[in-house]
Amino acid sequence: MNYDSPELREQLAAEYVLGTMPVLVRRRFERLLATDPGLRQVVEGWTARLGPIDRTAVAQEPPARVWRAVERRLALTPALAAARPGWFGSLTFWRGAALAATALAAVAILYVAVRVPPAPTSVVAILSDDQGNPGWIALGARGDGIAVAPIGKIAVDAAHAFELWAIAEGPPRPLGLLASEPGHQLMVQASLVPPDGVLAVSVEPAGGSPTGLPTGPVRYKGNILPREP
Amino acid sequence: MIESPLLLQELLRKTAGGDAAAFALLYKHTASKLFGVAIRIAGRGEIAEDALQECFVAVWQRAGDYDPMRGAAMSWLIAILRNCTIDRLRRQRTRPEGHAAPEDALSRLAAPDSADQGAELRALRACLDELEESPRRAVLLAYLYGLTREELAAHLAVPVGTVKSWIRRSLDRLRRCLDS
Numbered sequence: 001m002n003y004d005s006p007e008l009r010e011q012l013a014a015e016y017v018l019g020t021m022p023v024l025v026r027r028r029f030e031r032l033l034a035t036d037p038g039l040r041q042v043v044e045g046w047t048a049r050l051g052p053i054d055r056t057a058v059a060q061e062p063p064a065r066v067w068r069a070v071e072r073r074l075a076l077t078p079a080l081a082a083a084r085p086g087w088f089g090s091l092t093f094w095r096g097a098a099l100a101a102t103a104l105a106a107v108a109i110l111y112v113a114v115r116v117p118p119a120p121t122s123v124v125a126i127l128s129d130d131q132g133n134p135g136w137i138a139l140g141a142r143g144d145g146i147a148v149a150p151i152g153k154i155a156v157d158a159a160h161a162f163e164l165w166a167i168a169e170g171p172p173r174p175l176g177l178l179a180s181e182p183g184h185q186l187m188v189q190a191s192l193v194p195p196d197g198v199l200a201v202s203v204e205p206a207g208g209s210p211t212g213l214p215t216g217p218v219r220y221k222g223n224i225l226p227r228e229p
Numbered sequence: 230m231i232e233s234p235l236l237l238q239e240l241l242r243k244t245a246g247g248d249a250a251a252f253a254l255l256y257k258h259t260a261s262k263l264f265g266v267a268i269r270i271a272g273r274g275e276i277a278e279d280a281l282q283e284c285f286v287a288v289w290q291r292a293g294d295y296d297p298m299r300g301a302a303m304s305w306l307i308a309i310l311r312n313c314t315i316d317r318l319r320r321q322r323t324r325p326e327g328h329a330a331p332e333d334a335l336s337r338l339a340a341p342d343s344a345d346q347g348a349e350l351r352a353l354r355a356c357l358d359e360l361e362e363s364p365r366r367a368v369l370l371a372y373l374y375g376l377t378r379e380e381l382a383a384h385l386a387v388p389v390g391t392v393k394s395w396i397r398r399s400l401d402r403l404r405r406c407l408d409s
Contacts, residue, residue, distance in 0.1 A: 014400040017308075019270075019315045020371045020378050026319075044299060047308045049407050052350040053372055054266050054307050062264040066278050067256055070285045076249040133233055 003032060009042050017046035125199045127220035135220040136178065138188075138199055146193055148178060149185035156180060156203060163204045164188070165214055168197035175199075177208050197224050233258075237302035245292035252289055259303065260285075263310045270314045270375040276321060280314035287313065318375050356406035363387070364395035368403070371396065 003009065015021050016029050033039055070076075124138040124146050138148045148164055156162055162180055165172040175188050178201060193199070202209070203216035237258060243251030263284060267277035287309050295305050357365055363385060370376045370384065378396075382389040 010404065011397060011400070014404070015396065017311075018368065018371050018396065018400065019311065019375050020381075020396055022378075023319045026315075047304060048300060049353070049403065050372055051304050051307060052347060052353050053369070054311075055347060055350055057262070057265040057269050059261040059265040060268055061261045062278060062281055063274075066264075066281050067253075067260070067285075069282045070256070070289075073282070073286055074289050076252070131233060133236060 003036075003039075009039060013039065013042040014046050016043060017050055124193060125222040125224045127199055127201055127222040129220055136201060136222075138193070138222075138224075140190065146188045146190050147185040148175075148188060148199075150178070150180050154180040159206055160203050160216070161206050161208060162201050162219070163208050163214070165200045165202060166193055166197055167200055168194035172200065172214055174209065174212060177204075193224060195224060198222065199224060234301050234303065237306075238297050241288075241292050241295050241302050241305075244289065245295070252285075252292075255288070256285060259306055262303070263306060266307060267310055267314045269373060270311065271318055272374065276317050277314065280310065280317045283313040283317070284310040315375055319377075352407060353403075356403050359406060360399050360402060364399040367392055367395045368399045 003012075012021075012029055016026065021029060033043065124140050126134050127136040127138070128134045134151050135154055136148055137151055138146050140146055154162070162178040164175040164178050164186060166175055167173075173192065175192060176186050178186050198221055200214070200218045200221040202214040202218045204214070205216075209215050237255065240251045240255040240258070244255055260281065264277060264281050267280045267284075268274065271277045271280060284306070288306065291309075295302065357369070360368070367381050367385060370381060376384065378389050378392050381392045381396075385392070
């Protein structure tokens with residue numbers, strides 16, 4: 001076949017993306033793709049044209065065994081647990097730990113039965129904005145402290161501050177002002193963080209809420225996760 | 230989980246650097262959407278599960294190939310997922326019986342008040358509407374449910390040759406319509 005014909009290339013790419021190519025033709029086409037960047041672009045064109053249809057699919061939570069199988073096949077678990085000594089206070093560690101812990105917590109939230117690999121810290125809560133983007137992470141440190149640190153960059157202007165609240169029964173309880181610079185964290189006594197409650201971050205005037213209750217909008221919040229034994 | 234394009238892009242970048250935690254987070258943010266797509270194509274859970282697993286193994290190995298200039302991270306992920314699902318499906322001898330009523334998704338796609346009113350989807354729908362009914366159904370059934378030419382021919386009660394030429398002409402018309 002003459003694979004140089006633009007018309008044929010379009011046609012093959014379209015049927016490849018549509019999925020109607022017979023298996024052997026499909027394999028042959030993929031071998032071509034591996035060596036022909038131009039053809040890959042034609043395929044990408046079709047992916048973009050037909051892709052919007054996939055938005056009509058209804059999201060569905062896959063069973064936990066899928067992720068476990070991926071982890072097993074790629075031998076990922078050691079990488080997740082590989083935090084080095086001297087980690088406390090290290091910026092890279094906190095970024096890494098936050099992300100790792102977020103991931104671990106995510107798995108724990110989604111799949112109750114998952115076995116969490118050993119880690120130097122345990123996740124107490126992930127605080128996300130209303131788009132679901134994680135902003136802060138609360139980690140149980142050694143002893144009975146809980147460290148609350150930003151994930152990535154979070155900014156607030158000089159006239160305001162982020163204040164952390166514990167919410168369970170009754171009015172929210174102030175836990176302190178958060179430092180939003182990466183690498184900094186607020187240490188909170190574990191006894192002040194109620195199990196089954198919620199941690200929330202509101203925007204307050206610099207220096208904190210004047211009333212002892214949140215006065216500004218709640219920007220981030222997250223459920224407090226069950227403690228590990 | 231709501232997908233944030235920049236977050237996914239960042240997670241893919243870190244995944245390419247071997248960051249297992251970022252990879253796990255990427256899974257958390259995208260797996261349910263991808264699983265929904267796979268279930269629809271495969272028509273049954275076990276194939277969709279295998280496909281999702283294959284997909285993420287491939288993502289871990291090929292994350293470095295992703296180029297943000299050439300499309301959204303989610304589109305890249307869906308493309309890999311679709312390929313994994315179709316490969317799995319083709320390896321299977323038997324088809325699930327009466328895979329979910331095709332008409333449902335077809336009508337959801339066609340409904341003017343469909344929840345997703347993205348501009349791209351609207352444009353695609355308008356161009357699909359310009360096709361004749363049977364060729365349009367052939368294209369959609371293939372893309373949505375992974376039907377082969379033979380299965381389409383059986384489903385639409387026409388010869389395989391007819392399905393082939395419908396698809397060929399429909400895709401050509403779609404391209405002209407969408408690119409104009």
